[in-house]
C-alpha cells in the first residue's frame with residue numbers, strides 16, 4: 547500500500563501533511579523572506595521556554611547531536627571540567643563528545659533503571675570543586691527515564707556550576723520554564739516533539755554566558771558564538787541553512803501553537819503513552835521502567851521471553867502492518883522501544899497495538915484470543 551508507515555521511534559517522527567507541504571518551495575538563504583521565517587521561528591522557540599529576558603536561541607544545521615557538540619564546545623572553556631550525569635546511552639554520547647573535544651571529563655554513573663540523583667550530584671560537587679559544568683539529559687531516550695531537571699538545576703545554581711541540558715526528546719512536550727530553571731545551555735532539535743522534520747537543532751543560551759564564549763569553540767562550523775553574532779548582524783545563517791527544514795519547523799510550530807502549546811502536546815502524548823502501555827500489557831508485554839520515573843515520550847518493553855522471538859522478524863512483521871518500531875538500547879537485557887511522540891493520537895496507537903498483537907500471533911508467540 548502506498549501509505550507512509552507510522553513512525554513509533556524517537557525521531558524522525560510522523561509529521562502532518564501541512565508540515566510536509568511546507569517543504570514544496572525553494573527559498574534563497576540570504577533573502578529577506580527567509581530571514582523573516584528564521585527570525586519569527588527564533589522568537590517562537592523563546593516563547594516556549596519563556597526565555598526572552600534571559601536567553602537567546604541559536605539554530606544550527608545538522609542532527610541533534612551536532613547541536614549538543616556545538617553547545618559543549620561553545621559554552622565550556624578549553625580548561626573547563628565537565629561532569630556528565632550518566633544513566634543511559636545518550637549520556638554516554640554526551641560524555642564521549644566532551645572528551646573528544648579535549649575538555650576534562652568526569653562521569654557520575656547511575657543505573658539505567660533509575661533517574662540521576664541530585665543528592666549524589668551535590669555530594670560529588672562537595673568532593674570535587676574543580677567541576678565547572680554539569681551535563682544532564684532531561685529525558686534519557688535510551689530507556690525513557692525522566693531525569694529531575696529542576697532539582698539538578700537548583701544544585702548547580704547553588705554551587706555556581708554551569709548547567710548544559712540535552713532536552714532533545716522532551717522539549718515542547720514537558721514543561722521547561724527558563725524563569726524558574728537556571729541553565730547555561732539547553733538543546734533541542736527540529737525532528738522531535740515539535741514534530742518538524744530532522745535536519746537542524748537549536749540551543750538556548752544564557753545571554754550573560756554567551757557574551758563570554760568567544761574563542762571557546764575549537765570548531766569553525768559548530769561555533770554557536772559566531773553563528774549567533776552573524777545572525778544578529780545579518781539576519782542570516784552563517785553557512786547554507788537547511789531551508790526546507792526551517793520552513794517545515796516554522797509550520798510545525800504554528801500547529802504546535804494552534805494545538806494549545808506545550809500543555810496540549812503533553813496531554814496528547816500522555817494519552818498515547820497510556821493507550822500504548824494498557825494495550826501492550828493486555829498482550830503480556832511488560833514495560834522495563836517503573837511508571838513513576840517514565841516520561842510519556844518513549845517506552846522500553848521487555849522482549850517476549852518466548853524462544854520464537856527475534857527482533858528482526860518482529861520488526862519486519864510490524865512494518866508489514868504499517869508500523870515502525872525501534873530496537874532497545876540496553877546491553878544486558880533484550881528489549882524493544884515504542885515511541886509515543888509525533889503527529890499521532892490514540893487511534894494510531896490502538897492500531898499499533900493491534901499490529902503488535904497480529905505480529906505476535908504470526909511469530910507463534912501468542913495464541914489468537
Ligand SMILES: *Cc1c(COP(=O)(O)O)cnc(C)c1O
Nearest residue numbers: 609610611636685687712714715
Ligand atoms: C534524539 C536525541 C539526540 C540527538 O540524536 P541525533 O541522532 O543526533 O538526532 C540527543 N539526545 C537525546 C536525548 C535524543 O533523544
